[in-house]
Amino acid sequence: MLIGISLISFFIMHLAPGDITDNEASFDPKSSEESRAQLRKLYDLDKPVIVQYGLWLKRMVTLDFGKSFASHQKPVFWQTTDKDGNVTKGMIQQALPITLMINIIGLCITLLLAIPLGILAATHYQQWQDRSITLFNFIGFSIPGFWLSLLLMYWLGVVNNWLPISGLHSINYESLDTWAKIKDSVSHLIMPVIIPSVTGLAGITLFVKNGMLDVLGQDYITTARAKGLSEHKVVYQHALRNALLPLITIIGLSIPGLIGGSVIAETIFAIPGMGKLFYDAVLMRDFPVVMGILTIGSALTLVGNLVADVAYAWADPRVRRGVMRN
Amino acid sequence: MHNNLLSRILANPLAKAGFIIIAIVFALAMLAPWISPYDPNAINVKAILFAPSWQHWMGTDGLGRDVLSRMLHGGRISLLVGLVAVGISTAIGVVLGALAGYYRGWVDTVIMRIVDIMLSIPSFFLILAVIAFLTPSIINIMIVIGLTSWMGVTRLVRAEFMSLSQREFIQASKTLGAKDARLIFTHLLPNSLTPIIVSAVLGIASAVLMESGLSFLGLGVQAPESSWGNILTDGKEYIQFAWWLSVYPGMAILITVLGYNLLGEGLRDALDPRSDAQE
Numbered sequence: 001m002l003i004g005i006s007l008i009s010f011f012i013m014h015l016a017p018g019d020i021t022d023n024e025a026s027f028d029p030k031s032s033e034e035s036r037a038q039l040r041k042l043y044d045l046d047k048p049v050i051v052q053y054g055l056w057l058k059r060m061v062t063l064d065f066g067k068s069f070a071s072h073q074k075p076v077f078w079q080t081t082d083k084d085g086n087v088t089k090g091m092i093q094q095a096l097p098i099t100l101m102i103n104i105i106g107l108c109i110t111l112l113l114a115i116p117l118g119i120l121a122a123t124h125y126q127q128w129q130d131r132s133i134t135l136f137n138f139i140g141f142s143i144p145g146f147w148l149s150l151l152l153m154y155w156l157g158v159v160n161n162w163l164p165i166s167g168l169h170s171i172n173y174e175s176l177d178t179w180a181k182i183k184d185s186v187s188h189l190i191m192p193v194i195i196p197s198v199t200g201l202a203g204i205t206l207f208v209k210n211g212m213l214d215v216l217g218q219d220y221i222t223t224a225r226a227k228g229l230s231e232h233k234v235v236y237q238h239a240l241r242n243a244l245l246p247l248i249t250i251i252g253l254s255i256p257g258l259i260g261g262s263v264i265a266e267t268i269f270a271i272p273g274m275g276k277l278f279y280d281a282v283l284m285r286d287f288p289v290v291m292g293i294l295t296i297g298s299a300l301t302l303v304g305n306l307v308a309d310v311a312y313a314w315a316d317p318r319v320r321r322g323v324m325r326n
Numbered sequence: 327m328h329n330n331l332l333s334r335i336l337a338n339p340l341a342k343a344g345f346i347i348i349a350i351v352f353a354l355a356m357l358a359p360w361i362s363p364y365d366p367n368a369i370n371v372k373a374i375l376f377a378p379s380w381q382h383w384m385g386t387d388g389l390g391r392d393v394l395s396r397m398l399h400g401g402r403i404s405l406l407v408g409l410v411a412v413g414i415s416t417a418i419g420v421v422l423g424a425l426a427g428y429y430r431g432w433v434d435t436v437i438m439r440i441v442d443i444m445l446s447i448p449s450f451f452l453i454l455a456v457i458a459f460l461t462p463s464i465i466n467i468m469i470v471i472g473l474t475s476w477m478g479v480t481r482l483v484r485a486e487f488m489s490l491s492q493r494e495f496i497q498a499s500k501t502l503g504a505k506d507a508r509l510i511f512t513h514l515l516p517n518s519l520t521p522i523i524v525s526a527v528l529g530i531a532s533a534v535l536m537e538s539g540l541s542f543l544g545l546g547v548q549a550p551e552s553s554w555g556n557i558l559t560d561g562k563e564y565i566q567f568a569w570w571l572s573v574y575p576g577m578a579i580l581i582t583v584l585g586y587n588l589l590g591e592g593l594r595d596a597l598d599p600r601s602d603a604q605e
Contacts, residue, residue: 138591142583144535146542147576150562158566260450264539268562279543282454290455294447301446 118208252308341592414472419479427487
């Protein structure tokens with residue numbers, strides 16, 4: 001699986017017309033054909049593609065994605081220490097936590113809103129509550145996230161000046177005391193976090209609703225009702241647990257979308273996360289960074305799916321027993 | 327009860343709403359060269375960043391170009407990209423899905439493995455990477471969006487073929503000695519058409535969103551050609567002074583995508599023979 005991903009990301013890079021030295025040369029007009037040849041050798045670009053792939057794969061196994069072309073030889077993935085003991089932080093190492101934090105907070109907000117909405121729509125199926133939630137879902141599916149970001153930016157940032165519109169911190173961040181630092185970070189994060197949670201909301205709400213409708217039609221729910229349990233107990237104790245189970249899988253599956261979606265949000269709000277890093281790398285044709293992020297992003301997806309499967313097995317006694325029996 | 331497709335579609339309120347929205351958007355885009363009040367690329371230094379008025383219904387941009395005219399012309403491109411990209415992805419998806427679902431065995435294993443790999447790479451990253459290494463142009467965008475979004479259709483067609491193969495009429499014609507091609511083209515494919523159409527319509531919705539996102543990032547449709555996405559790029563640039571540059575193009579994207587989504591969901595209800603009973 002990982003090998004397939006690495007193959008794809010590697011060969012995409014070699015679709016490009018021209019090679020990286022064209023680009024390097026355009027940064028530095030003085031670079032001669034000789035220095036370009038040197039560069040090619042440095043990056044093994046003088047070898048056949050298959051050999052390049054082999055070399056790259058070999059380094060990748062040790063999570064060494066090489067060094068960035070564009071930004072002063074920074075390591076792509078993890079920090080390195082040079083012979084003088086200076087530590088250079090890796091680009092993904094710095095960017096990944098930011099993106100993860102934003103998306104995890106965003107996901108929590110999505111779930112907090114989507115689950116109650118989904119339940120409401122299912123318990124009031126075909127009534128006005130359900131209809132308005134359905135309408136809302138259609139709009140949520142259709143609204144471009146970056147447009148929403150622009151509108152929020154305009155309304156909250158420009159018209160009312162309530163929130164800062166870009167970056168993670170204010171310019172005077174270093175001079176603030178701890179409390180003000182926290183406040184500053186939070187206010188910078190509000191908009192970038194809202195965007196992924198709103199755009200993810202429609203899908204999860206619909207999913208919870210359909211799950212609930214499914215479960216509420218089952219025989220054991222009828223049994224529970226027949227026993228004379230209160231509707232509240234039926235819905236929240238019997239139905240909800242079963243309806244939420246598949247949600248674990250959906251969250252696992254939504255990871256690539258979340259990471260991919262971070263490109264636009266982070267570019268708009270100038271957040272130095274994975275998305276922005278990727279966008280910049282793509283514009284600069286910074287091959288090692290692009291390949292590194294593609295691979296790490298895909299690996300994250302695989303890990304996410306694995307975690308979701310394990311969590312599912314842990315949460316669902318049927319699967320759990322089945323696993324133990326084998 | 328329903329005799330033809332159109333009346334069936336129009337009988338479903340969702341599909342009807344979607345159909346009307348899409349029809350209007352298409353009509354406006356088709357008629358763009360005749361109904362645009364100005365040349366979409368005409369720069370007018372005397373009319374920079376004018377707010378909406380009777381002269382310029384949607385205002386002007388940073389180069390004094392009429393936003394309404396650019397919106398109308400941009401619509402042509404956004405719609406075209408959506409249609410062609412989905413045409414490509416549906417074609418790939420149907421072929422691969424049919425192969426996997428019909429022949430099974432190792433063909434199926436290989437194809438589904440490729441699908442799994444493609445699905446685990448964050449799609450927007452993949453598209454961005456490919457786009458950036460090719461030169462951004464309308465044709466490249468259509469191809470790239472098409473090449474990176476066929477996985478859903480593949481799975482769908484495969485599942486449909488697999489379940490249809492179990493049905494008696496397929497078994498019967500197999501027993502009668504029908505060739506593979508005949509089975510696929512006269513029996514399996516026509517019977518899988520409904521989900522394919524629905525997923526294609528919904529696919530257009532996401533392709534339009536994708537194109538506008540790429541153009542917004544400057545990696546899609548390039549200036550001076552207008553698209554809803556790249557008008558929004560200007561909108562971001564001038565967000566402090568010119569709200570109209572952000573509001574209108576986004577609205578156009580929202581309405582178009584909403585139209586396709588409504589149409590797709592409506593078609594699902596309308597074309598599904600099982601849902602007839604409810605009406």
